[in-house]
Amino acid sequence: MYRFLVSATVCGVFALSSVDLRAHHSFAAEFDSNKVVTLIGVVTKVEWTNPHTYFYVDVTDDQGKVANWAVEGGAPNALYRAGWKPTSLKTGDRVTIVGSRAKDGSNLANATSFSLPDGRCLFAGSSGPNGDATTTCRQATR
């Protein structure tokens, strides 16, 4: 059963809140690094596009209600150099994503990491204030 967790976690890491690893835009203008979300669900659509990749995920909450989330990842260039291919995460794949929720309150998050059922942890290539992908993958699967 898929779970939907939104945890308002106060993170001590605040080096520079506007840092975006691929620097297309200010992170803090759009996302809140204090609102960490863990999304567990099934990929419904992938956009391998600039300036950001998007992964859409159906997430089912404890009451059985399904919500579709948009998750922003890094630019294809950053992901490709980190070993991703456009098919690394496909429609139908189950995934656990840790990220930061959008400030506008919509079902939008900026990914920190992607964990796949086979144990692979994929670098998100995007906003950095909440730690590195490996750490967040480990936290998500704990």
Next chain:
Amino acid sequence: MIPSTRAALRSLRAGERARRRVSVFGALGLAVMSWPAVAQWQGLPTPGLPRKADGTFDASAAAPRAADGKPDLSGIWMAPRIRVDLAQGLKKGETVPFTPEGKQIFDERRATNSKDDPGARCLPTGIPVRATLQTPFKILQTPGVTAILYESRTQFRQILTDGRSLPKEVDWPAWQGFSVGRWDGDTFVVETAGFNGKVWLDQVGTPASDAFRLTERFHRRDFGHMDVEMIIDDRKMYTRPWSTFAELLFQPDTELLEYICEENERDSARMVGK
């Protein structure tokens, strides 16, 4: 692909016309069939680089020289870590010498978390921050012009080295201005003027007006390392010229990739600021 192409070339030398056609078409067919295997655009060894005994890139080898004896800056370069704030490249103890107007603009941009950054709308980024965004760019040094191809946003610059000076008056203010270059010993000095006053120098909002003039001093320490000093001169925004410094690392065995920023830009409409 390579062995089959070589085979085709051998057969061409061998003579017979019909056999020649078969071999060439065979080679082409094999080349097409094997294209996905060779289409990997990363990790192919860059030819002509100094290598250690184990085949890895020797970054500490001497910087290469161009035919005119000057250092050749050509190649792909990138900052070792991301910096979105030029103040991070100040010398210790230095601060950005804002004028009151410059400080007001900067503070307004910080107060809204840079939500109005033109770069977030896929417009050009400031030239100084391109050296520190940790996105690769390629320098092509040729007689008369040195070009810089920036992967991020597919931007390019031409630095003319044909001996011309910057114009006294600029009749077309531009996002990137107009650049000329010259050598000061082994340091490549680029002067740029003619900016339009719209560009942000970095992502935190360090401002530039139409009075902005930029001097970049590139010094290739060795094959793998380059230092850049960027001198920012803008009497409207700053009380005096000031310098920010960056280090660049040569990027072996990679190539620039496509980056069409406008393809799916949706952040700007959702940037609420605070």
